[in-house]
Amino acid sequence: MNNAPSKTIAVSHVINDVLSKDRGRLLAGLISRLGDFQVAEDALQEASIAALKHWTRSGPPHNPAAWLLRVGLNKGIDHFRMMQREQRKAGDHADIFTDDKVYDVPETIPDERLRLIFTCCHPALEEKSRIALTLRTVCNLTTKEIAAAFLDSEHTMGQRLYRAKAKIKAKGIRFSIPEADRWHDRLDTVLTTIYLIFTTGYVMEAECPRSLCQEGIFLARLLNKLRPNDPEIEGALALMLLTDARSTARINDDGAMVPIEEQNTSLWQQNKIDDAQRTLSNAIEKRQPGPFQIKAAITDCHMTRPSPDWYQMSLLYQSLWRFEPTPVVALNWAVVIAETERAELALKKLDELKEDLKDYQPWYAARAHILSKLGQKTEASIFYKLAIERSLSVSTRKFLKLRLRDVKN
Template sequence: MTRAAGTSVPSAVADAHRREWAFVLAATVAVAGDLGSAEEAAQEAFESALGAWAVSGVPRNPGAWLTTVARRKALDRLRHAAVEQRALPKLLPEAEPEAGDDDAAAFPDERLRLIFTCCHPALSEEARIALTLRLVCGLQTGEVARGFLVSESTMAARITRAKQKVARARIPYRVPSDEELPERLDAVLDVVHLIYTAGHTAPAGSSLTRPDLADRALELAGLLRDLMPGNPDVAGLLALLVLTEARAAAREDADGRLVLLEDQDRTTWDRAAIAGGVRLLEEALRGRGRPGRFTILAAIAAVHDQSADWAGTDWAQIVGLYDALLDLWPSPVVRLNRAIAVGFAEGPAEGLRDLDRLASDPLLVRYPYLAAARADFLRRLGRREDAALAYQEALVFAGNDVERRFLGDRLAAL
């Protein structure tokens, strides 16, 4: 026991919650038998830490203390249920961890099981994101709801339904076999990437970013990297997030105005992060098999990060990378991004030609970035009236206030 000087117990518990929640919960599921009761037991463990640590000090290993207590609470619940049913014998032997025991035997790290269960393909994408933020990141339901612009009751219902599906359909609590791994890991990486995307540019609201979500996505990618150190696709995703986040500070000026890549002050980019991201990318590219989706996106991010200025950007290389990406991921949004790269590689007329081919795609009809990209190429071509119409269209669909202000400024400046 150490009494950390200057650290209040509530902040020590909050800190432990941030760092240890997933470990504690994941190690409790095996005892509790299902996610819901494991979650309740883990929550109770954090609540009892507030009182216990105030009396006996913050334990040396808060994670082990919390895991011991959470598992004991889960056992108590099972015993209680067994006594109520009378027919069942005691399921597990009496465990006797002292409430202050921080010298517990090392618990196995079950976090990968937890992650793969929350991201199981039998759950909807929305459910996977919600479960991952709630159960792996330990966010409160209200925080998850705010991140995705739904009411707290809607999000609570979504999380409850997802947990019920896991329990009732028996989604197994395990890491997939090597054979299933590529497909199952892809679903996990997608969830982390979607959380990052929602944090990088909030779909609506007054602020450009949701740093809380972006941070959680970076932590998740870092955690996956720790848990699956040799996996090139995991390295590729982490590289993408690090290389993108390295430019975050340059995206808004002092007045909170959006600054496009073209106009960013590149001296404010985080050079150390870029160097780290490039090392991860190189590792991902050395991996066996062809590079995954996120590795290719990371390579595109690295081209920007390593260009001394906008004019020096190697757009031909970026177009080539988007071609490789389209082979793996023939999505309209990838086509849109390729068309934009073509516009900078070959000229705005060529970019516009490719963008117009996408105009009838039903998935892009309400997508503000298609209209915004058209507006920008029309502006560069000097077609002011057409550009104005395209900016107005983009304003109809854009939900983020900072982006709306940018589009409004561009429209006014035509």
């Protein structure tokens, strides 16, 4: 009886398992040696196809990941050798055209994903491209999945990824961790990118085919593992864990968003909260304050029971302002001030932000909320309607409609 089809299926499962676990690590290893994102991706794909053929015939090797890296390197080098019209490229890669380097793949592959993350998150790339490239290369999301997360067509996202890779190549962006004097600036870009991946998933949870929240947490944990004891990395991880711990309580049975202070705390995931608080404590003990640590502390105070610690949150926003003197921070600070029995001051601060945040939906929602607290229900209704019109989230719209109904009654 011919069992070739069953062997092929079994080998396919082995290959898929290796790629699901190690694709980011393999791709990082190939990019570091080949110096080209697209060539590395194509080489890994060709190596996977070759594995299906060879492993079906001879069985999987002892170390499948090392086999894929070695064959991927050969495929990449073959590509450069075939580029007859680009002789200069052949010169650029002459150092990997010797047999001793082609086959010199250790059994334990060095983890070079930290370099890959820093390359994907280079400040020269625009924000959306950084996110997309990180999701594609490090998290192994398909172009189709990334496009769905951003409500783009697969073709449009494919073009964005292509341009990002081309820009890295054209600008000669090095596949490396930045020098010590530039570490802080680049780390902030990396953490901001990872946090944007998380928040994109949090806001668009129902629309995302993959959990971008979990991808963001995965990247933060990976960064924390590859660069341990950095307080800002710990702060970012704690912030995401605290936020994710409330995910099952943030939407009610009617599909409306539930504010943190009104959530059913029995639905919160206490194990994630404990993990986040331990991580945040470790960061704070180092006495090197930064914006992500402060944001995590604000979130922790917001989750205090029986009620949020609004006064401590206000002090923390004052500290955050020193790092990020932005209109959005000022807006959030004003909302907290309104909860400390200073609603009139909060409204004044919001009015000062009108020009900067005229296209920012949360400004309208915040103004409606504060006007309602001051008993100005007619004007509050106007701003609730404006906030509803500008909201992109179904759950947020439902929540705001409930608030609008309350101020009308």
